[in-house]
Amino acid sequence: MGPRSGRRPCTRRASSNGCRCPSAAPDRPVPASPYGSHLILHDQLLTVAEISRLRLPHGEFCYLSACATARSGRLPDEAVHIGGAFHLAGFGQVVATLWPVEAATAAEAARLFHTSSRPGSARALHESIRTLRANAPLLPSRWAGHIHIGP
Known part of the structure; x- marks a missing residue:
């Protein structure tokens, strides 16, 4: 793995310690009430x-490859979503998805991201998405759903 590997998984207990959140608990968007959208952790739900x-002054980076972690309620421009919540809590940079991405594509995007030679998560995501797009230029559902939140 590249320079962004080796991060502790985000669990309910670790999240209050300012961990780096590398991926992927399954999520459940709740369109009628975006504040009720949640990640399904191994020990409970995290809404x-x-x-x-949460106030995580040492939160650095969170990669959320679960389904639609940057999608909110009924309005597409609402900022109430799982990715935005991690950013608000203190993670300076967050990668999230605008819609459900196929598992194989999500895994490939994560692999490309974590092995990228580009410095910074925004540049690494850009490089990863360019590679995915080059492999399937006519299928934007495979490469256009990932976004970077933060500087």
Whole structure:
């Protein structure tokens, strides 16, 4: 793995310690109430409302490859979503998805991201998406859903 590997998984207990959140608990968007959208952790649910109330001054980076972690309720431009909640909680940079991405594509995007030679998560994501797009230029559903939140 590249320079972004070796991060502790984000669990309920670790999230309050400012961990780096590398991926992927399954998520459940709740369109009628975006604050009720949640990640399904191994020990319980973690809602957008709970995430956004955390204060993680040492949060650095969170990669959310689960389905639609940057999608909110009924309005497409709402900022109430799982990715935004992690950013609000203190993670300076977050990678999330706008819609459900196939598991194989999500895994490939994560592999490309974590092995990227580009410095910074925004540049690494850009390089990863360019590679995915080059492999399937006529299928934007495979490469256009990932976004970077933060500087």
